[in-house]
Amino acid sequence: MPLSHANRLDELTRGMTTADPAGAHIYRRLMGQAVDIASRWLETGTLFDGTQPAAQRKALSDLDVFPPQGVGDEQALADAASCFLDHALQVHHPLCIAHLHCPTTLASQLAEVLINVANQSLDSWDQSPSATFLEQHLVSALRAWTGYPDGDAGVFTSGGTQSNLMGLLLARDRYALLRWGVDVKEQGLPACAQGMVAVCSRQAHFSVQQSLSLLGLGKNAAIPVSCDRDGKMSVDDLKCTLARLASESRTPFVIVATAGTTDTGAIDPLDTLADIAQAHGLWLHVDAAWGGALLLSHRYRHRLHGLDRADSLTLDFHKQFFQTISCGAFLLRDAAHFELMRTHADYLNPPEDDRDGLPNLVTKSLQTTRRFDALKLWMSLRSIGTRQYAAMIDQCIDLAAEVAKVIDASAAFELVSCGQLTSVLLRVCTPLHAAEDRDALHRHIAQTLFEQGIANLGVTRHAGLITLKMTLLNPGTTGADINALLTSIASLAEGGLPAKS
Numbered sequence: 148m149p150l151s152h153a154n155r156l157d158e159l160t161r162g163m164t165t166a167d168p169a170g171a172h173i174y175r176r177l178m179g180q181a182v183d184i185a186s187r188w189l190e191t192g193t194l195f196d197g198t199q200p201a202a203q204r205k206a207l208s209d210l211d212v213f214p215p216q217g218v219g220d221e222q223a224l225a226d227a228a229s230c231f232l233d234h235a236l237q238v239h240h241p242l243c244i245a246h247l248h249c250p251t252t253l254a255s256q257l258a259e260v261l262i263n264v265a266n267q268s269l270d271s272w273d274q275s276p277s278a279t280f281l282e283q284h285l286v287s288a289l290r291a292w293t294g295y296p297d298g299d300a301g302v303f304t305s306g307g308t309q310s311n312l313m314g315l316l317l318a319r320d321r322y323a324l325l326r327w328g329v330d331v332k333e334q335g336l337p338a339c340a341q342g343m344v345a346v347c348s349r350q351a352h353f354s355v356q357q358s359l360s361l362l363g364l365g366k367n368a369a370i371p372v373s374c375d376r377d378g379k380m381s382v383d384d385l386k387c388t389l390a391r392l393a394s395e396s397r398t399p400f401v402i403v404a405t406a407g408t409t410d411t412g413a414i415d416p417l418d419t420l421a422d423i424a425q426a427h428g429l430w431l432h433v434d435a436a437w438g439g440a441l442l443l444s445h446r447y448r449h450r451l452h453g454l455d456r457a458d459s460l461t462l463d464f465h466k467q468f469f470q471t472i473s474c475g476a477f478l479l480r481d482a483a484h485f486e487l488m489r490t491h492a493d494y495l496n497p498p499e500d501d502r503d504g505l506p507n508l509v510t511k512s513l514q515t516t517r518r519f520d521a522l523k524l525w526m527s528l529r530s531i532g533t534r535q536y537a538a539m540i541d542q543c544i545d546l547a548a549e550v551a552k553v554i555d556a557s558a559a560f561e562l563v564s565c566g567q568l569t570s571v572l573l574r575v576c577t578p579l580h581a582a583e584d585r586d587a588l589h590r591h592i593a594q595t596l597f598e599q600g601i602a603n604l605g606v607t608r609h610a611g612l613i614t615l616k617m618t619l620l621n622p623g624t625t626g627a628d629i630n631a632l633l634t635s636i637a638s639l640a641e642g643g644l645p646a647k648s
């Protein structure tokens with residue numbers, strides 16, 4: 148019997164979705180408008196227009212979130228520009244240097260257009276027939292570039308947080324299997340897992356603690372090892388810590404090394420840590436979310452010596468690889484360890500597909516539906532080439548070193564730290580005595596610079612004191628930009644704390 152349901156699809160979706168038969172035509176026109184608005188925004192050059200939270204809230208409350216009658220794409224686009232884009236932070240501004248938040252390659256912007264129009268999902272081959280292979284191909288190439296053995300054991304992730312969780316998950320489950328014969332995926336954590344701990348430096352990213360908490364081991368399972376002056380894990384303290392844990396009958400299962408600590412850009416001594424991990428039969432996970440960018444550097448790549456010995460690796464491309472958010476990867480030295488997390492869903496990745504040679508990448512991922520972010524990095528590498536990429540990264544490192552020198556030589560500032568990447572920590576010299584006044588002054592300086600749209604400067608705590616931070620990720624930032632910024636900082640410091648009203 149034929150279906151009697153009247154086909155109202157045309158009427159319902161006219162001009163609304165890519166399913167519209169005229170969708171391509173409308174898409175071209177609207178995308179042109181969106182690109183015009185976006186380009187004009189890029190051209191303004193304003194770091195931030197200073198709109199305060201109260202005004203932002205007010206502007207939003209004036210627009211109905213659930214309008215019974217839609218306003219149409221053009222009006223929605225105009226509304227988005229006035230509510231969002233016009234007051235957005237320009238992350239590509241030369242003095243947007245608060246966080247590991249990068250300007251983006253034009254190739255990654257182009258890739259976003261293709262990623263979005265195709266809307267593939269990387270969980271199963273039949274939802275991303277070409278994208279699945281491109282991602283695997285890129286993962287293989289990244290492995291080779293890192294010095295890992297041939298293969299495609301790795302997957303793109305939403306970023307460093309997810310990659311760190313994967314590393315700790317697999318390390319935990321491998322340990323439980325080898326030591327107690329327990330399959331944690333099936334049986335859950337055994338009682339003896341109570342004493343399981345991860346050893347990492349005090350400067351390790353907070354997502355390490357967060358992952359341990361999610362993994363049922365608790366935040367306190369992160370055993371902090373002290374750092375040297377530069378923020379690198381102390382090898383002596385690591386050895387003492389491991390000895391102490393053994394005497395307390397606790398069970399370390401992983402060493403988490405950081406290649407590029409978030410605040411100071413310190414790189415732990417990877418090769419030595421790999422020796423120690425090997426001697427103790429521990430998994431070595433390296434969080435190279437930031438420092439992994441040195442893989443592309445010519446002059447500073449040696450700072451990652453030993454990286455290829457990690458059992459698992461976190462890379463983040465939306466940091467110093469200049470990709471749009473999100474874009475990260477998790478690489479696994481030994482593909483067999485992915486078996487620890489393998490699950491099959493009849494509708495998605497049946498074992499029969501494996502036999503037929505159809506890769507369903509969901510098997511390697513914590514996500515199910517997953518964006519094709521790999522295309523961005525692939526296009527950026529093709530477009531820019533490794534030589535130019537290296538120059539962009541090296542230029543930022545050189546600038547940071549020079550800025551550190553200038554700050555160190557100035558009577559107005561104190562250089563707090565300059566690591567192996569591109570962050571510079573500084574304080575202003577001030578006659579203020581009380582530590583809380585000094586802290587307040589540094590906060591006041593950063594806040595004022597932001598409100599005035601001059602700079603987005605980082606504020607963090609180092610050795611107990613509030614400290615200003617520059618994260619120089621922008622290859623377009625010049626010495627002149629930083630000179631002007633230092634002048635503004637010094638003059639705000641001289642002005643002291645605002646009088647309390």
Ligand SMILES: *Cc1c(COP(=O)(O)O)cnc(C)c1O
Pocket residue numbers: 247305306307308309311352354405407408409434435436437463475
């Ligand atoms: C940024 C960062 C992370 C977290 O990565 P996301 O992409 O923000 O999830 C983890 N570790 C280090 C060292 C980082 O700098």
